[in-house]
Structure formats: structure tokens, C-alpha cells
Amino acid sequence: MMPRATIVALLGTVGILAAAALAPWLKFVLTVALAKGLAVMGILLLLRAGQVSFGHALYLSIGAYTVAFLRPAVPDLLVLLPLAAAVALGVGLVIGLFVARYRDIFFGMLNLAFSMVFHSLLEKLYAITKGTDGIRVFRPTVAGFALERLPYEWAVLGLALLLALGLGWLAARFLVSPLGQALVAIKTRETRLEFAGVSARRVLLVAYAASAALGGLAGALLACTTLHVTPHLAYWTQSGELVFIAILGGGGSILGPYLGSVVYELVRVYAAAALPDAWQMVLGAVLLGIILFASRGLWGLYEDLVMRGWRRA
Amino acid sequence: MSEPLLSARGLAIAFGGVRAADGVDLDVAEGEILAIIGPNGAGKTTFINMTTGYLRPQAGRILFGGEDITGLAPRAIVRRGIARSFQIPQLFAEQTVIENVALKVAARRGFWRAFTPLLDHTTASEAMRLLEQVGLAQLATARATELNEGARKLTDVAMAMALEPRLLLMDEPTSGVASAEKFAVMDTLVGALRARRTTAVFVEHDMEVVERYADRVAVWSQGKILVAGPPREVLADPAVLREVIGVETAHAGA
Numbered sequence: 001m002m003p004r005a006t007i008v009a010l011l012g013t014v015g016i017l018a019a020a021a022l023a024p025w026l027k028f029v030l031t032v033a034l035a036k037g038l039a040v041m042g043i044l045l046l047l048r049a050g051q052v053s054f055g056h057a058l059y060l061s062i063g064a065y066t067v068a069f070l071r072p073a074v075p076d077l078l079v080l081l082p083l084a085a086a087v088a089l090g091v092g093l094v095i096g097l098f099v100a101r102y103r104d105i106f107f108g109m110l111n112l113a114f115s116m117v118f119h120s121l122l123e124k125l126y127a128i129t130k131g132t133d134g135i136r137v138f139r140p141t142v143a144g145f146a147l148e149r150l151p152y153e154w155a156v157l158g159l160a161l162l163l164a165l166g167l168g169w170l171a172a173r174f175l176v177s178p179l180g181q182a183l184v185a186i187k188t189r190e191t192r193l194e195f196a197g198v199s200a201r202r203v204l205l206v207a208y209a210a211s212a213a214l215g216g217l218a219g220a221l222l223a224c225t226t227l228h229v230t231p232h233l234a235y236w237t238q239s240g241e242l243v244f245i246a247i248l249g250g251g252g253s254i255l256g257p258y259l260g261s262v263v264y265e266l267v268r269v270y271a272a273a274a275l276p277d278a279w280q281m282v283l284g285a286v287l288l289g290i291i292l293f294a295s296r297g298l299w300g301l302y303e304d305l306v307m308r309g310w311r312r313a
Numbered sequence: 314m315s316e317p318l319l320s321a322r323g324l325a326i327a328f329g330g331v332r333a334a335d336g337v338d339l340d341v342a343e344g345e346i347l348a349i350i351g352p353n354g355a356g357k358t359t360f361i362n363m364t365t366g367y368l369r370p371q372a373g374r375i376l377f378g379g380e381d382i383t384g385l386a387p388r389a390i391v392r393r394g395i396a397r398s399f400q401i402p403q404l405f406a407e408q409t410v411i412e413n414v415a416l417k418v419a420a421r422r423g424f425w426r427a428f429t430p431l432l433d434h435t436t437a438s439e440a441m442r443l444l445e446q447v448g449l450a451q452l453a454t455a456r457a458t459e460l461n462e463g464a465r466k467l468t469d470v471a472m473a474m475a476l477e478p479r480l481l482l483m484d485e486p487t488s489g490v491a492s493a494e495k496f497a498v499m500d501t502l503v504g505a506l507r508a509r510r511t512t513a514v515f516v517e518h519d520m521e522v523v524e525r526y527a528d529r530v531a532v533w534s535q536g537k538i539l540v541a542g543p544p545r546e547v548l549a550d551p552a553v554l555r556e557v558i559g560v561e562t563a564h565a566g567a
Binding site: 170173174176177178179180181182184185187188189191192193194195196197198199206 | 365386387388391392396397403404405406407408412415416417419420421423424425426427428429430431432436472476
């Protein structure tokens with residue numbers, strides 16, 4: 001029998017494709033949601049070790065700006081995405097060597113500091129980055145084909161879905177592997193890992209680098225969806241948003257980030273349309289409700305409601 | 314006589330004004346089970362901490378299998394074959410008993426795997442075998458936080474044994490264990506150690522346990538080894554009775 005999470009993931013895929021077909025304007029929202037879901041999955045890896053990064057917008061923006069800078073030289077989406085992930089991975093490894101030595105508030109704040117430095121560089125180095133004007137990204141080709149707007153949007157959505165499914169599957173395997181389990185051990189009893197001959201720093205570095213790569217990939221997808229990158233992508237509110245979605249979705253499953261991300265984007269779009277001046281309040285109220293009444297996030301809520309029903313059946 | 318497995322020479326360390334070790338010489342022979350006894354705060358745990366790299370002695374040397382391991386990092390010492398358990402069990406609270414032990418098994422035989430399960434066939438069956446040896450097989454899937462103190466102690470020791478050390482250092486394996494259980498716990502532990510021919514040092518306050526299970530006893534008092542020898546002789550020594558066991562009884566009554 002297929003694992004339940006796989007069934008839910010496939011149902012979610014069908015749901016997203018159906019929604020995008022029925023309401024074409026949702027394609028954009030859902031692609032953005034899937035891209036952010038990838039980045040939030042990286043946040044989830046760090047949360048397993050009890051660490052919260054308030055600076056992962058750094059990797060979003062690195063991925064996005066990699067696409068913006070390389071697009072003139074590298075025209076294809078299928079090359080740009082791995083390149084962006086690789087650049088973010090490289091930066092993540094270097095910064096990770098430093099931040100993996102710290103825990104808790106220091107870990108969170110150091111990440112914030114790095115992202116804010118990068119944000120101000122993006123703003124100030126106008127000659128290179130065009131500052132707050134940002135850089136327009138011309139629609140890349142997909143596997144060599146220069147697509148019109150509509151098929152292009154479908155292609156990016158499809159690619160985002162495939163990446164979410166494939167990398168989600170890998171991440172789920174990672175969480176039960178020795179390294180993934182060691183992350184949980186870091187959260188509860190780090191010294192005992194050292195007394196097993198395992199470097200906790202190195203374990204955290206692996207997770208950190210993976211989360212950076214996921215962030216870079218997410219940023220690249222965002223750039224290819226919005227076709228415009230600005231320094232705002234590196235701003236601390238973006239980092240906060242990723243943590244927000246992680247808590248909203250719940251850390252109990254790799255599907256949590258995607259569930260959280262889709263709900264977040266939909267609430268945001270509808271709340272912004274219905275209450276243009278107060279949509280942040282709606283989001284805040286939703287998160288408050290989740291923390292107070294469903295601390296395991298939307299995924300936990302789903303488990304309580306549905307899984308219990310399945311077990312009874 | 315062959316060279317001792319562990320050899321401490323002139324170990325000294327002080328915390329503020331307290332000399333926890335003040336020129337300690339101690340040898341542990343391959344295959345023996347040595348108990349260290351002494352008053353509370355004498356420095357017994359400090360000895361374990363220095364041997365495992367958690368503390369660096371201010372003077373003296375520690376040789377393991379002839380190699381100087383003084384001041385090496387805990388990780389480097391573990392890799393050379395010294396493992397420890399803790400007076401207060403140090404478990405991975407969010408994980409199950411078998412995951413706790415399997416992490417240690419994996420640490421020994423291939424930890425840097427990212428996409429195959431921790432509990433793959435070989436790791437899980439080895440962890441299970443260890444749990445059977447310490448009598449915890451039935452609790453394998455219980456969460457570490459759900460265990461009673463005896464089971465926590467046994468899990469803690471099983472985690473150390475999973476590293477297949479040449480030398481195992483145990484800090485008060487029976488403290489916190491219900492007195493009705495303590496012999497059962499020790500029977501299991503010592504049985505497993507002897508079956509694996511693991512050399513062991515354990516710090517202990519319970520003289521009955523020491524007499525029953527130790528091959529040799531070292532008495533740690535005022536930063537020095539007062540005397541070392543077979544349990545029967547040492548525990549009958551008037552100086553030991555006065556220095557250690559008298560104090561012990563007073564503590565036990567308090």
C-alpha cells in the first residue's frame with residue numbers, strides 16, 4: 001500500500017492542477033506558494049534541530065538574483081534553476097561554517113544579520129543591482145523552447161510541482177536517515193552526539209547547506225514567476241514569512257510547508273482583496289489561532305481530523 | 314604483567330579551592346571491571362570527565378593503549394574506543410529507545426548517510442540485539458521520556474555499549490534505580506560487558522553492588538587514590554571504612 005503521505009501529496013498535486021486550470025489567475029499564486037514551500041522545507045530541516053533562522057530570505061534573494069544576472073548569458077530555465085541552487089548552496093556552506101557554531105537566539109540573529117547586509121548591498125550597489133528598481137528578468141526558454149506566456153506559466157507551475165514532489169520525497173527520506181535523526185538529537189542532547197564521536201556542527205552544517213540550496217531554488221522559481229527581482233526579496237519580513245509559514249503548516253510532515261504555503265498565499269490574496277487595509281491582521285489572527293489551538297500547525301490539524309477518521313474506518 | 318589498557322599518571326585538577334584530583338595514579342587492566350568509590354564530591358566523576366575529554370587535567374597524563382590521550386576532544390577519544398554513560402541519563406528525549414541506541418550504532422558504522430533510514434535492517438537489528446542484552450527489547454518503541462529511571466539508566470548504558478568501546482566508563486549505574494531492581498540491572502549490565510569482554514570502570518556509592526560486581530576497587534579520597542585492590546580486602550580496610558564508608562552511611566541516612 002502507498003504511504004498515506006504519498007496519497008495526500010498526489011491528491012494535492014491534482015488539486016493544484018485542477019485549481020490552476022479552473023481559475024487561471026491562481027496559477028501565479030500557486031507557483032509562488034510551491035516555490036515558498038520549497039524554502040520553508042529548508043526552514044523545517046533547521047527546526048528539527050530546534051534552530052530558527054530569521055535570515056533565509058538571503059538565500060531566496062541569492063537564487064533570484066542569480067537568475068536575474070545570468071539570464072542574459074544562460075537563457076534556459078532548466079539550467080538557471082540548478083545554477084541558482086548551486087550558488088545558494090555554496091554561500092550556505094560558507095556562512096554555515098560560521099553560524100553552525102551558534103544556537104538558538106544567536107543562530108537566528110546571525111542569520112538575520114547576514115541577510116540584512118546582503119539586502120543593503122542589493123539596495124546600495126545601484127550600478128550592479130539597479131537598487132530598489134530591481135532587475136527585469138526576460139522570460140527564459142524551457143528546455144530550449146521559447147514559450148508564449150500561457151504555456152510558460154504552465155511549464156513553471158509544472159516544474160515547481162515536480163520539484164516539490166521530488167525534493168519533498170528526498171527530504172522525507174532525509175528526516176528518517178541517521179543525519180535527519182541526528183538533527184532531532186541536536187535539539188534535545190547535543191553533547192551526547194559528541195560523545196558518540198559525531199560532530200553536531202557538521203550535522204547542522206549539512207542541514208543548513210541543504211536549506212540554503214532549497215532557498216536558492218525557491219528564489220529562482222520566484223524570479224522566473226514574477227519576472228522581476230528587487231532587494232525586497234532579501235528583506236527581513238521575507239525571512240519572517242518563511243518562519244511564519246513553517247509554523248502555520250506544522251513541522252510534523254514534509255507536507256506541512258506546502259500546505260502552509262498554499263493556505264498562506266490564498267489567505268493573503270483573498271484577505272488583501274476583501275480587506276485591502278487589514279489583510280495582515282487577518283494573517284496575524286490565523287497564526288494566533290494556530291498557535292493557541294493547533295500548535296502542530298495545519299498539518300497537525302489535518303492529522304487530528306482526517307487520520308483519526310481513517311483509523312476509525 | 315601486560316601493559317594496562319588505561320593508565321593515569323599524576324592527574325591533577327582543581328575547581329576553585331577544591332582539589333578534585335591531586336596526583337592521581339590509576340591503572341585499568343584489559344578485561345577487568347574496576348569500581349571507583351569515595352565520598353561525594355571527591356572527584357570520581359571528574360576522573361570520567363577527564364578521561365573522556367570533557368575536562369582537561371591541569372597536570373598529569375592519561376594513556377590509553379599506550380597512546381597519550383590527555384586533553385583530546387571527546388570525539389577523538391570516542392573514536393579511540395572509550396565510551397561513557399552518565400549519572401543522569403543523557404537521552405535523546407524526542408526519540409524512541411531503539412532510535413536512541415541506533416544513533417549510536419550508526420555513529421560507529423556509517424553515520425553520514427542522508428537518504429537511507431536510520432533504522433535500516435542492519436542498524437535496527439544490532440540495536441535490537443543490544444536492547445535484548447540489557448533487557449529493554451519490549452520498550453524499543455517507547456519514547457525516551459516515557460521510561461522509568463531504571464530503564465533510562467539501561468538505555469544510557471546500551472547507548473554507550475553500542476559504540477563497542479574497548480573501555481566503558483559508567484557513572485553510578487545504579488543511582489536512581491529502585492533498590493529492588495539494582496541487582497537485576499547490574500546482573501544484566503555486567504553480564505553484557507563480560508559477554509563482550511569489555512573493560513569497564515564504574516563509579517558507585519552502593520557497597521553491595523561494588524562487592525558483588527567489581528574485580529577491583531579503587532578508593533578515591535581527597536584527590537588521591539587511597540587504596541586499590543580486591544573488593545573484600547579494600548572494603549574491610551579500617552581507613553576506607555572511616556574515610557569513605559562512614560561518610561557514605563551518613564549520607565545514605567540523610
